[in-house]
Amino acid sequence: MIAEPFARGSSRLHQLDPRIRVVAASGLSLVVALSHQLPTLIAALLAGVGLVVLANLPLMAVAKRLSVVTGFLLLLWLVLPFTMHGDPMFNLGPFTATREGLSYAGRITFKSLAILLLFLAMVTTMSVATLGHTLARLRLPDKLIVLLLLTYRYLFVLEQEYQRLKRAADIRGFRPGTDLHSYRTFAYLVGMLLVRASARARRVYLAMCCRGFNGRFYTLTGFSPDAQQLPLTLLLGVIGILLLLLEMKW
Amino acid sequence: MHISEGVLSAPVLISGAALAAAGTAIGLKRLDYDRIAQVGVLSSAFFVASLIHVNVGPASVHLILNGIVGLLLGWSAVPAILVALTLQAIFFQYGGITVLGINTLIMALPALACHYLFRGLLWRRPSVAATASFACGFLAVFLSALLLGSALYFTEKEFMAVAALAVGANLPVMVVEGVITIFCIAFLKKVDPGLLPGKRPAENRQAPPAPDREEVADAS
Structure with missing residues (x-):
């Protein structure tokens, strides 16, 4: 019932140093979560899709994972357009949908899906055991x-x-x-x-x-970033900077 | 009960994360190494329990049990809930990195409140204990729903309708949690009273103190 279907794989993203993945996932999610502009959010969604494709995850399974937020998003689409004040767009019986409401619901949808895809591509591609040792290296x-x-x-x-x-x-x-x-x-x-x-x-x-437990679990696998991982690391950095620039320009 | 990624505003996310981090720090400071296995394994038990669905009329709801989590774990409930939510995000995509803090706060603050409100009432006469147990289960979910609603409301006043819906829709869950908490606490009192606060664990069951590092070095 509980499973980690994406944890194993041989894609470039799976091979990337887990520390870089965790830091990049946190950083990018934070940038996206704090963004408001539609172009930034669309770019973030595209980046998320790109990274999921790069991680070579089975797309049907990813779509299924995304379905957990659709219930809440659907509720937003049903409520927000009709409760927010602003320019009327169209009427549905006694209710009037506003432009502000529709655009707000749209932005939340893009944002939510983008962050989820980033998380799937970068964090669920490692087992929780690896994540634990990674977080230990990151000084938690x-x-x-x-x-x-x-x-x-x-x-x-x-x-x-x-x-x-x-x-x-x-x-x-x-x-x-x-x-x-x-x-x-x-x-x-x-x-x-x-x-x-x-x-x-x-x-x-x-x-x-x-067994002499003294407050730590040790791992024999070391993480060593090598030159092969440089392009992908740079790509993640560039995505972050581009999103920030997009957000500030608008 | 959790908030999805991408909904909340920066001030809500940041204050949620700051408060959750402070709570986790206190929880970890108070958690000794000789209790860490208890908290870890109980935390997996609560994770599994939260996957249990019970019927409410034609619908079904899953258990939350943050009231019992609070009673059993005290301040350790904060890091335990943080860990459980991290695992939920990884396994089921409920929540995520940026909402981890606020979601921890939503679940853990009511758990702490229940710990301090009800731990003294569990060993009173049966009617008081049962009432306290019900209140513990009910209040934990109610406060969580209220916190979730306020997180939405402080993000955007227009969310009022959604926030009210979130609290209202959880009313049956509160009643179910209350009832289940009554039976669960009564069960624990009979079977393993040492788990509940206010009773010292039986002598022969107490775990030995953690070996200090020197002792470990000697053994090797």
Whole structure:
């Protein structure tokens, strides 16, 4: 159920130093999030599409990932044009759509999709384990990294634990519905999950102590940027500068 | 409950990120290494629990449980929620880098409030405890919806309608969370009271203190 379908690949972007990818993704997302001008946002969307293509991600799967924001965007398109004040564009029954409302909804749509594509192209193209070690190299607090890696490590274990509990309930004839019995069953399932998680955590901690845990997880893979990665790094930098220039010119 | 990328204005994003960073710093400072495995594994448990969908009439809603997260983890809830939201962004594209701060704030502030409001009431007589549990589940989601609504409102006054919709649409979720929290807390009190605040864990279950670095060096 939980999977990282894009984490493995052999594209140029997959081979790029994860530190550069994380920094570039954060920087570019920030620039796009703070931009207001339509040309900047369209350029950002194009850059996002370009990077996704460069990362050689399966486009159908990417489209599916984008669908998580479409619900909210649809709501905006339904509400904003009719509630914002401004020049009337057209009438829909008793409601009047305004130019300001339409352009605002449009800008949010471009912005949202652009940032999402940048994230897909640059961050989901590494596994969370790599991300954790990358963030450690970028000097984020050790405890936060340990927390991230532990949570990631036990996510899959506890998901199976939950599936096991749920299957046992199903076999006993549990049919979820809108009633107190269903809610109590789910509450006990969650409670049992927490109890088992805590018991497991105690064992995990003891095992970590046995192995001499001193507050860090080490990795043997080193990150070494080489000359081959230079063009792509420069390209990411140029995209950032161009977006900034576009935003300031308008 | 989360806000998508690209919606909020710069001041809202920046203040959200600043407050979340401060909260995370406090949470990490108070989190000792001998508790870190507990917080990490419980955080994955809450992540999995948030994937559970329960029926509400013809629709279904997923659990949030930030009330229980707050009760169990206290200040550690802030980094735990930050980590969980990071993973959600990676696995499901809910939220993202620029909204990570404000989304953490939306979930973690109510969790902290619930921790301080209700931790003292859990071990009172059953009717009080049940009421406190319900209030904990209800209030956590209500406050989150309110924070989400205000983040939208401070971005753009015209968002008022969307913000009100967000709070209103979450009303059934608040009731469901309240009910589930009553049963879940009652369950934990019977099965593993040491998990809840206000009860010391049984002696034989206490984890040994973390070895200090010298000891580790000696062992190798």
